[in-house]
Amino acid sequence: MSDAAYDDRPLLVLDSGIGGLTVLREARVLMPERRFVYVVDDAAFPYGNWEEPALRERLVDLFGELIAIHDPIACLIACNTASTLALEALRAAYPQMTFVGTVPAIKPAAERTRSGLVSVLATPGTVKRQYTRDLIEQWATKCEVTLVGSVSLAALAETYMRHGSVEESAVSAEIAPCFVEKDGRRTDIVVLACTHYPFVVNRMRKMAPWPVDWLDPAEAIARRALSILPRIASDAPVGRHDDVAVFTSGRADAVTRRLMQGFGLATEGGILPA
Known part of the structure; x- marks a missing residue:
């Protein structure tokens, strides 16, 4: 039964x-x-x-x-x-x-960061929305959060999934603002605040200037x-x-x-x- x-x-x-x-x-x-x-x-x-x-x-x-x-x-x-x-x-x-x-995984990013430098990689619409800024105010006041609005990365992910390749220099240009160095510290977590982005995360890892934790909220x-x-x-x-x-x-x-x-x-x- x-x-x-x-x-x-x-x-x-x-x-x-x-x-x-x-x-x-x-x-x-x-x-x-x-x-x-x-x-x-x-x-x-x-x-x-x-x-x-x-x-x-x-x-x-x-x-x-x-x-x-x-x-x-x-x-x-x-x-x-x-x-x-x-x-x-x-x-x-x-x-x-x-x-x-x-919604952007800002709370878990703030809990995990060791350097205190967190970047949120998102579409321009998500970056400019007050909802996102409210999440930062609520959960990440002890961190320095860099909001990066990518114009092209979602489309690059679509291209990659459909055709199996993507121009790596284009991916590199989109993620470059995520990597911040300040007072001997470096960004250690990048929040993937668009569900397209995990499809190209291996390309992003390859193009990153140093290793970071790419936070995928899908699970x-x-x-x-x-x-x-x-x-x-x-x-x-x-x-x-x-x-x-x-x-x-x-x-x-x-x-x-x-x-x-x-x-x-x-x-x-x-x-x-x-």
């Missing part, structure tokens, strides 16, 4: 591109019984080019449509930009739905989702052949489809017109 009722509704994971796959990968390890719907809001990529009110309105409207179509058990926003901008509005618009957001985000979802019965079926990738543009090229299939996501039947 099972110890809990099995709820087969999927966990919906959204990002503007492929970055959220880093979170999906960790969520699957922790929740092998779950079904997943991975939403690529490629019609709006990159989020950093949007004005904040317009992007917030888009996300609220989009989630309304996604919730109606897919009936998820919860929604995981695997994107710092979208979370810091729209999480409060989404919870207000859909109070019966559970939303899990992604912590997945653990947060696990902690707030209902328990799954011990006899629930394990397998994810029903997992799908949804593209808000209504189209995906062959390379992107192969990438999604490599993550065990079907693309046929998973298209949502923009």
Whole structure:
């Protein structure tokens, strides 16, 4: 006899591109019984080019449509930009739905640093948002935090994942401001505050002027989702052949489809017109 009722509704994971796959990968390890719907809001990529009110309105409207179509058990926003901008509005618009957001891992960085010099590598939108500065004020007042807004790194990660190579000098230029030397101390932790960035972290390690701890929050985000979802019965079926990738543009090229299939996501039947 099972110890809990099995709820087969999927966990919906959204990002503007492929970055959220880093979170999906960790969520699957922790929740092998779950079904997943991975939403690529490629019609709006990159989020950093949007004005904040317009992007917030888009996300609220989009989630309304996604919730109606897919009936998820919860929604995981695997994107710092979208979370810091729209999480409060989404919870207000859909109070019966559970939303899990992604925010810069500033608290654990402040707890781990030895030099007291921490950098936050993010999109320009995340860097300028008051939410990020409030996290620093709350958790990192004893540290010196450098905010680095990368214009191109998310796109470089997309290129790397689709084509298997990336111009290393371009990666080096994007991460260079993260490395600070002051009074004999050096930056020792870089917070990866965009879910795209872990895909190119090996390139970043290679181009870094000295070793640092690259803080990837994907596992912590997945653990947060696990902690707030209902328990799954011990006899629930394990397998994810029903997992799908949804593209808000209504189209995906062959390379992107192969990438999604490599993550065990079907693309046929998973298209949502923009």
